[in-house]
Amino acid sequence: MARRPSDRQPLADQMYEVLLGQFMDGLWSPGRPLNIGALSRELNVSQTPLREALARLEHTGLVRREALKGYRVAPLFSETELIKLMDARLVLEPTLTYEAGRRTTPEFLQDVADSIEELRRCATGTGGSTSVRAYLSADERFHFLIAKQSANPFLESAYRSLSGHVQRFRLFTELGSSDAESPARDHAAVYDALAAGDAEVAADRMREHIENAKVRALKDRQAVASD
DSSP states (O other), X not given: OOOOOOSSSOHHHHHHHHHHHHHHTTOSOTTOEEOHXXXXXXXXXXXXXXXXXXXXXXXXXXXXXXXXXXXXXXOOOOHHHHHHHHHHHHHHHHHHHHHHHTTOOHHHHHHHHHHHHHHHHHHHTOTTOOOHHHHHXXXXXXXXXXXXHTOOHHHHHHHHHHHHHHHXXXXXXXXXXXXXXXXXXXXXXXXXXXXXXXXXHHHHHHHHHHHHHHHHHHHHHHHHHHO
């Protein structure tokens, strides 16, 4: 059943959230065309706010617009794209983690711990948190908390500009991994270093986390390609 929009925000914003929610719920597979007319009828809205919402999603990397063909869900990352994305994260995120590690607070550490516990519950299917959306949200929250705590608006902005592609990675790659619990273990290792007040080790653990994600993603992609 289609989700009904609220009247409390602009319709284009509502449609953006509805469509993003559908992505996070796994309703759109990579490469699938997005028929604006069909979406308009399904969601009972005009095509104009849908076009605005899809344009915003295009900026995240989740959808692509093709001349004379309209919008389509972005395809799976190529192996080269995966490597390039993870290399970009390796440049940025350990530095963010180091800076966050230099200025930890009890509130920050608690928020990070909460995000890890939620991710662990989602990965193991305990505590009622089993949805794709909850898993993705907990994973994303961990990284955004660290980016914000870096207290460097330029680094944080750089991460946010990359975050749409990271989200695409999470949606279409990481959740297909044979070991969904690995991110939670990696996050916990980063947290332990942050809690110990060791910014350098925390940065190293973040680097290891991204390297691990890179290895899992390439392995899973190669498995799909060989089927």
